[in-house]
Amino acid sequence: MHTSKKLALLLFATLLSAPLAAKELLNSSYDIARELFAEINPLFIAHWQQQSGETLTINQSHGGSSRQAQAILQGLRADVVTFNQSTDIDVLHQRGNLLPANWRERLANNASPYYSTMAFLVRKGNPKQISSWQDLAKPGVGLVFPNPKTSGNARYTYLGAYGDALQRFDNDDAKARNWVKTFLANVVVFDTGGRGATTSFVDRGLGDVLITFESEVNGIIKQYPDQQFERVVPPTNVLAEFPVAWIDRNIQRNGTEKQAKAYLEFLYSKAAQQVLARHFYRVHDADVVAATAAQFPATKLFKVEEVFSSWDAVQSNHFASGGVLDQLLAEGKR
Amino acid sequence: MSQTALNSSRRWIRPLLISLGVVLTLLLLVVPLVFIFVAAFSAGVGGLWQNLTEPDMLHAIGLTLLVAGLTVPINLIFGTLIAWCVTRFSFPGRRLLLTLIDIPFAVSPVVAGLLYLLLYGSNGPFASLLDQHDIQLMFAWPGLVMVTVFVSCPFVVRELVPLMSTLGTEQEEAAVLLGASGWQVFWHITLPNIRWALLYGVILTNARAVGEFGAVSVVSGTIRGQTNTLPLHIELLQQDYNTAGAFIAAALLTLIAIATLVVKAFLQWKLARQH
Incomplete structure (x- = not known):
């Protein structure tokens, strides 16, 4: 085989790439959030670098959120989930006991840093x-x-x-x-x-x-x-909430407790809320709400x-x- | 019907059938193939370069080659052993074994993916064992290799079995009588006889391994830059509204397929010259 050497090199490179990298976070998210997190992640990486001196890599997995939940139940070691349905996070508690039932109470606004309609x-x-x-x-x-x-x-x-x-x-x-x-x-x-x-x-x-x-x-x-x-x-x-949660079982195993929590808390920060509003999600930060009021027509949410x-x-x-x-x-x- | 009438109708039918064949080949094969490359270049050379050097794309290419690079040798060895086993020995369950080999062809790749997920995932029987040793099979590259080996394993066997049955065992028996070791028999008698079938099996295996979507998509978890193979990356780019990027990835897959064919032709030519 002529290509065997090249293949061996590639194999080597791919195998090495995982363990060599510093701390990694895996964010399992819904289908249409790719552009959003592509913008938020670099902000958090810079923020975390400044705060702790640690260089973080954030990996993204996107798909229908029910399917994502299934994958986590089957063993996908996501550190955090950022979904568009709270039922899909409840499933992680009910079927796999991967996080406590009260996950909604661990972060502000029903653990939903932003919402839409x-x-x-x-x-x-x-x-x-x-x-x-x-x-x-x-x-x-x-x-x-x-x-x-x-x-x-x-x-x-x-x-x-x-x-x-x-x-x-x-x-x-x-x-x-x-x-x-x-x-x-x-x-x-x-x-x-x-x-x-x-x-x-x-x-x-x-x-x-x-x-x-x-x-x-x-x-x-x-x-x-x-x-x-x-x-x-x-x-x-x-009202469509976009709930987030860290997966207790996975962050304990991955040793990413601090990072995962800080990442989700960062979604409530002014910097992240500005990005969210730019992607036309409705947010909670009072200043950002006031600054972007024009782009969100008033509507009575139930x-x-x-x-x-x-x-x-x-x-x-x-x-x-x-x-x-x-x-x-x-x-x-x- | 008179002879002349038959001839005139033949004169009519032949060009019709030929042009039908040509048109269908063009519409079903050539045009889509050309279109892939045209669409890939629609973003211009700059766009092409930008898409190609994007880290996630590079990783998808590397991962696809890694999966195929592991799958092909595994199935080459496994397929040859099985073919040897069922054509050179007769034992109870031989037919059953031959049927079992065909299962990956019979079941949908998605089912294959799910089977592996249920077996080796965190709800499966091996979950605690794998967990203790911190081994992650599903949603990581080993899982991708496992399902790809599964869906592509019949190719080599299916190419070898008919040939090795027809070849019979006389030559090998003669070699053994002359004092050759098992390895010598394989290397000097069997292998030269089966090398074309083997090569063809390898090429089919490689094509399938590179292009596999269904099974891989179940066990991948589609983590960008980690478990995303090229076919999965195409879907992802398409959903990102990056049509040009999706076609560039598709063009890459096509190029890999063409490269495989070129390698095959080259090897055939080289082997033909040795004789």
Whole structure:
């Protein structure tokens, strides 16, 4: 074999690269957070270097957050998780006991350094005159969002629409349910993930409205300036928290307790909150909020737990096989 | 039908079939291949260089070569041993063994990945043992090698078995009678006879190892710059809206495939000259 020497060298280099490096942190995160952490990580590395003199390497793993949680349960040694669904962190406690049940109380704001809500991306000039959830169920409006079965992003869309309907109909579930059915009937395509839905809407030109996180909507507008998309934030909306946690079992084994905690606390610092706001996430730091108020339209946010009792109930009543979502989709087809 | 009518219809059919073949080859093979390279260059030479020298891309290339570089020799040795075993000896369970070898072809690669994850992951039977010795198999490069060895193991065996069955054992028996050792028999009799099939098996193994996606994606954990192979990196770049980068990675994979074919042609030419 002619290439065997080169291969041996490469092998050697790859094997060495892991143990030689100084302290490493692995952040397991959701799908669409790549650009965000690519910007935050260097800031923290510099900050940590200054504070402790230690050079840190931060590795990123991205995927659907349920899938990421599965991987951690199966042995992926992530030091911290930065997810977009608190249920996916609860799973780490319930099924693997990798962290305590009270992980929400270990950091401020429900361990959620930033939050977002849903927004609508409409085509140039908003031809269908969309301004609220109610408008989305009108006849002739084509909707694009991922499948709530596989995407946390789309679960928020579903819950946002349902929650808004419940408020409009004074908690009359039968009426709300009926409205959600017409809303779902307007869906043109159910992609499996957020990015797939974006491609359907932008590149394939499907539908009139793309529903996704506000942060993602603004990113798309910036990414495709020539299409002149417009953003609509409905007046009532669902609060989407972005919970973070260190994985106790893994940081003990990796010896990264200090670093992991400092990393997550850093997400609450002014420097990180500025980056977050620049990526169109809503933040808590008062100064940053005041400085960026213009880019975040006022909207009345409700918590999923307030409208639907609990996430567990939502999961088993709405998203489980044969649940309300399945029923409504089936009824809508008839 | 008269002879002339048959001829005229033949005259008609032949160019039609040929052009159909050419058009399909163009549409299904040549155009996509060319398109990969065109799209890869769409970012310009600067963009190409920037994407290629990006640390995560470099690591993905290195990791892919590492995985293939370990998988190929493992399967070469393993495949030759198995083929030797089932064609030179008869024993109970021989057919069963041959069938078992085909399992990686029969099951979906994703299933293969999951099998390894369930077996060697932290909920598997070996979890505590691996944990005690601080050995990380899944979500690290050894796991990638393991699943790649699994999905690509039938190639060498499947190439060797039919050939070695037809070759028979006379030459080897003669060598043994003349006093050759087992190793001498293999090196001077068997190997020269099977070298083309072996080479072909290696090339298929390599192609599969380099391009494997499904099984690898299950056990990788897709940690950038750590467990991301080239095929996984393509998906990642695509989702990052970096289409040019994705096509550059795809073009690299294509180049590796072409390089493999060139090496194969060169070896064939060199071996042919020795005779």
